[in-house]
Amino acid sequence: MDESLRQAALQYISEAAAYIRTEMKKGYDVDTKANKDDLVTTVDKNVETMFQEKLAQDFPEHRLMGEEGSFENIHDLDGTVWILDPIDGTVNFVHMGTGFAVSLGIFQDGEPVFGVVYDVMNDELFTAVAGEGAYLNGHALPNVPDRTLSGSLISFNTGWVIHNEKYRELVDKVRGTRSYGSAALELAYVAAGRIDAYLSLRLAPWDVAGGSILVQEARGLVTNLNGEKLDFLHKDSLFAAAPTVYRDITNHLNGHSS
């Protein structure tokens, strides 16, 4: 990919993060949940508007797909499309003041070229240029490890898993489970080998665009729960995992012994 594109994307994210941290500090003086919900909506919108203005100025042919409205005009991935979630993990933003991320995936004619997930409060920057591997704060991440199912940590939304017998059985087969409340961070953690699988029933393209590139560049697998390729134009389920764990979970869910 064009190095100037990568540099521009990182610069925009750095500016967005500085703005988010400033608003977050103010947010600690906001007492009510309703006010905090307003805050996150405002911050979400302002970051997306900032990206729209930057693109209009620096890359006028590029298009932006974001959670806050700019997705409505995007019906294909022709040319260069930036898929942005200004704040992935809005409940964490409002409730915890941490545990959220800026997520960005850049696609050219539907192919991923650059993925970023930035944990704003813990200053962890996960990046991946297509074909060049995944990085954490500039250090190359190794390929995701080949783990057994019984040696794996997996993450998901518990409220979904507890109502499904197959998933409850899966919980008993793994080393442990985690739940962080941010799809972007959970994908980044799969890429970093911190967890070995992340499953979700329904996510939007901007939730997964950046993180899915990270996982693929760390040699992990990313599909929907039917094993099909993501199209990044519609909401879908998500299944990201290290290859051995992807295989064993698929076998378990299909009723084969693993």
Next chain:
Amino acid sequence: MDESLRQAALQYISEAAAYIRTEMKKGYDVDTKANKDDLVTTVDKNVETMFQEKLAQDFPEHRLMGEEGSFENIHDLDGTVWILDPIDGTVNFVHMGTGFAVSLGIFQDGEPVFGVVYDVMNDELFTAVAGEGAYLNGHALPNVPDRTLSGSLISFNTGWVIHNEKYRELVDKVRGTRSYGSAALELAYVAAGRIDAYLSLRLAPWDVAGGSILVQEARGLVTNLNGEKLDFLHKDSLFAAAPTVYRDITNHLNGHSS
């Protein structure tokens, strides 16, 4: 409490954390899980030994209760007892390289006087002197908020919750669930208002000593799952929560509508 005792405890933790970070960096070159399990055991033991030596030198009348052997001689909390978990969240240490904490609670004649939970990799230091409130990196934490059950985030071990009908129902009643794999950090998050309740079926005194002081100093409640006071001498269940959420979860588990 004696200011020199607080200063000494923080100094020991700072030295322990520097040592842990050094070993963690080396650990990234260790490939196999068996070797990583050895690493965490070694680090655990070395940190506990360091505390034993410091106490013998600086506070010879104080006693240490730790996971790595020094608990065996502690059958009461008379005098001053330091209850230490050198690495709380050992699976996270081995598997993720982050998401673990040093946990320390200091008790005088059974009463808590100082609690510390230190998230080593994210540099978040949670502290509480009895009667003086809880702090994060030197900034006072507000009292835990009065949240409704439907507005709460709660955390627990999913593998335990999915097999219990009452807890599965509870998951449906809350805003969301989280799971981090470190009791010390989850208690610190309750104290910081990031999550509103943490429940566990079975923990050791060193898992909860530091964090429980944090929660109490932020005006949260800490008991076992029967509502009884913890004795810090035996393994027990744990239920830490903001008061309104503690009440609503208790009512739910006892079959009252909430």
